[in-house]
Amino acid sequence: MASTSVTSMSSQPSSIPLIEGENYDFWCIKMKTLFMSQDAWDLVENGFDEPENVITLTPVEKDQLKELKKMDAKALLFIQQGVISNIFPRIIRASKAKEACDILQ
Incomplete structure (x- = not known):
């Protein structure tokens, strides 16, 4: 019986598109697809604002912010x-x- 696995931002894609300077348009399309597959495109496209005062956040909001930062760092790693x-x-x-x-861009 074959097993399947779901790729998440916790696992790195097997091949990250490489930009060499002249292929930005193609690279951008491939990276968009990569981020969409990782459910991170909205984050990469729009970014996120960090709250000025983290102390006022609820524990749930702190956890959400932590996950958002983690996903953004992984997306940045893919770009790098x-x-x-x-x-x-x-x-x-x-x-x-x-x-x-x-x-x-």
């Missing part, structure tokens, strides 16, 4: 892995996935 070494310095200071995508 998807650029060649001479493009990476452009996004080296990006701390969120949307920020890195905006820089590359």
